[in-house]
Amino acid sequence: MTQLSNRNLDFDHLLQLAERDPMxxxxxxxxxxxxFISTLPVERQKRMRQLQWRIDQERRNRSPLSACVKISNMMWDHMIGPKGLLGYLQGDVKLRSGVTKRGCKILDFPVKPSRQ
Known part of the structure; x- marks a missing residue:
């Protein structure tokens, strides 16, 4: 069996193989x-296997185009969704840790009229 790696991912070859011998x-x-998953740190492998399982379920239960859209939406949700990477990188860690926002008193600072 030919081994795949990110060095030999030839789209045309893989397309032909998928058409000729899908198994x-x-x-x-x-x-x-x-x-690939086995190259990750042990503490991340379980999470990646769970994610791959979800992706595989979407692929099995949908048409190829529908699965592609669903998986793309999953990716975007993990990037920019309410608990996504973007919020985490922007410092919105409070949402992830369950810390609630506290109210505060807003002070009014009057603006002095400008002298002209």
Whole structure:
């Protein structure tokens, strides 16, 4: 069996393989994913396997185009959703930790008239 790596991902070859021998393509795809996940730190591997399981479920239960849209929406939600990466990077860690916002008194500072 040919091993996949990010160095030899030839789209045209993989497309032909998927059309000619879908089972071999699927086995290569799964092996490449497993190989990649195994290179991650142990503490991240479980989460990545769970995410890959969700992706695989979307692929199995939908048409290819519908699965692509659903998986793309999942990605965007994890990037810019309410608990996404963007909020975390912008410092909105309070949402992630469950800390509630507290009220505060707003002070009024009168503006002095300008002298002209």
């Amino acid at each position: 071999r393509f699927e086995n290569m795809r799964q092996a490449a994913i497993d190989d």
